[in-house]
Amino acid sequence: MDRFLSSSVNRIDAKGRVSVPAHFRSVVQKRGYLELYALRCLDQPAMDVGGLDLLDRYEQRIAQEDPFQQAADDMSFFCHGDGSFLKLDQDGRITVTDFIREHTGIGQEVAFVGRGQFFQIWEPDRLAGHGAKVRERLLMLRQASGGGPSR
Amino acid sequence: MDRFLSSSVNRIDAKGRVSVPAHFRSVVQKRGYLELYALRCLDQPAMDVGGLDLLDRYEQRIAQEDPFQQAADDMSFFCHGDGSFLKLDQDGRITVTDFIREHTGIGQEVAFVGRGQFFQIWEPDRLAGHGAKVRERLLMLRQASGGGPSR
DNA sequence: TTGACGCCCATAAACCCCCATGTTATCCCA
DNA sequence: TGGGATAACATGGGGGTTTATGGGCGTCAA
Numbered sequence: 001m002d003r004f005l006s007s008s009v010n011r012i013d014a015k016g017r018v019s020v021p022a023h024f025r026s027v028v029q030k031r032g033y034l035e036l037y038a039l040r041c042l043d044q045p046a047m048d049v050g051g052l053d054l055l056d057r058y059e060q061r062i063a064q065e066d067p068f069q070q071a072a073d074d075m076s077f078f079c080h081g082d083g084s085f086l087k088l089d090q091d092g093r094i095t096v097t098d099f100i101r102e103h104t105g106i107g108q109e110v111a112f113v114g115r116g117q118f119f120q121i122w123e124p125d126r127l128a129g130h131g132a133k134v135r136e137r138l139l140m141l142r143q144a145s146g147g148g149p150s151r
Numbered sequence: 152m153d154r155f156l157s158s159s160v161n162r163i164d165a166k167g168r169v170s171v172p173a174h175f176r177s178v179v180q181k182r183g184y185l186e187l188y189a190l191r192c193l194d195q196p197a198m199d200v201g202g203l204d205l206l207d208r209y210e211q212r213i214a215q216e217d218p219f220q221q222a223a224d225d226m227s228f229f230c231h232g233d234g235s236f237l238k239l240d241q242d243g244r245i246t247v248t249d250f251i252r253e254h255t256g257i258g259q260e261v262a263f264v265g266r267g268q269f270f271q272i273w274e275p276d277r278l279a280g281h282g283a284k285v286r287e288r289l290l291m292l293r294q295a296s297g298g299g300p301s302r
Numbered sequence: 303t304t305g306a307c308g309c310c311c312a313t314a315a316a317c318c319c320c321c322a323t324g325t326t327a328t329c330c331c332a
Numbered sequence: 333t334g335g336g337a338t339a340a341c342a343t344g345g346g347g348g349t350t351t352a353t354g355g356g357c358g359t360c361a362a
Contacts, residue, residue: 010342010343011342011343013342013343013344013345014344014345015316015317015344015345017343017344018342018343019341019342019343021341021342022340022341022342035152037156042286042289042290042293043290052152055156059267068212068215070288071288071292074285074288074289074292075289076266076267077264077266077281077282077285078285078286078289080154080155080156080264080265080266080267081156081157081158081264081265081266081271081282082158082282082285082286083156083157084157084158085156085157085174087317087318089317089318089319090318090319090320091319091320091342091343092341092342093342093343095316095317095318099158161352161353162352162353164352164353164354164355165354165355166306166307166354166355167306168353168354169352169353170351170352170353172351172352173350173351173352238307238308240307240308240309241308241309241310242309242310242351242352242353243351243352244352244353246306246307303362304361304362305360305361305362306359306360306361306362307358307359307360307361308357308358308359308360309356309357309358309359310355310356310357310358311354311355311356311357312353312354312355312356313352313353313354313355314351314352314353314354315350315351315352315353316349316350316351316352317348317349317350317351318347318348318349318350319346319347319348319349320345320346320347320348321344321345321346322343322344322345322346323342323343323344323345324341324342324343324344325340325341325342325343326339326340326341326342327338327339327340327341328337328338328339328340329336329337329338329339330335330336330337330338331334331335331336331337332333332334332335332336
């Protein structure tokens with residue numbers, strides 16, 4: 001398996017460290033990531049975490065823009081400046097910085113959520129609230145489209 | 152890693168010195184920059200800092216302008232005349248000059264922001280305000296394009 | 303001589319390596 | 333099928349190293 005799947009919650013210790021779920025670590029290794037990079041989500045109190053290939057996508061997008069226009073500058077600011085490195089120590093833990101806590105509201109626990117090519121970290125309660133809203137939207141979408149397959 | 156990524160805030164000491172984040176220093180060394188050059192941003196209260204190749208970037212920008220117009224002349228004056236060298240001392244610190252303080256509003260603390268090929272220095276509060284505006288613009292961009300790059 | 307600047311060192315805090323412990327899940331065998 | 337052995341994992345903490353920061357001192361130039 002080489003995709004980030006499933007979710008779990010781990011506790012932050014007195015030094016501010018938290019274990020990355022073992023399954024995610026094995027994906028990290030399989031993909032050959034030497035370091036993890038966390039990007040601040042634009043519209044959610046979460047961080048997107050992945051390898052540096054996470055940035056490649058954004059940089060390709062930026063390359064399409066006129067480098068001297070505001071859009072290119074904004075995009076660069078977002079993907080280069082609004083993130084932080086997450087070093088895995090040799091026990092597979094990362095340190096949760098103030099930068100991350102501020103944006104996510106994370107206190108004592110961290111929820112890890114697989115998203116395929118990357119994963120996210122959330123404050124567990126906020127994740128639960130977000131999950132409820134997502135399910136609601138999906139349900140409305142299905143009803144609006146006239147039912148679809150049963151079940 | 153050979154790109155300037157992530158951001159952090161450091162304090163200026165009584166002599167006007169501030170530590171460049173260790174990670175940025177290692178990028179500077181990896182890129183072989185013997186000296187850093189700081190340019191006033193055209194449209195933001197920040198300095199762009201990088202190697203001398205930073206000038207290439209500005210010169211490209213100027214090359215886009217009609218050389219008979221005043222804009223090109225102004226830009227040339229701005230970037231060739233309104234920059235300053237930043238020497239790294241052997242503890243990895245730079246001195247924040249009055250010239251920099253005036254343009255950025257920097258007082259006691261400096262925010263370092265990675266921008267890929269270069270980095271920026273900001274007054275922390277102004278950076279926070281700028282970041283909020285950038286995220287707002289990017290969100291609008293995403294909504295306008297009906298989905299956008301991520302998710 | 304004074305002030306800006308470079309070089310040096312001291313110290314506290316942050317960070318990372320290593321090992322220990324407890325808990326949970328898995329497996330094996332009676 | 334139950335129960336104990338085992339392995340995998342999350343978590344806690346000790347201690348060394350790196351980093352940020354503060355300050356002393358000599359040099360050079362105005």
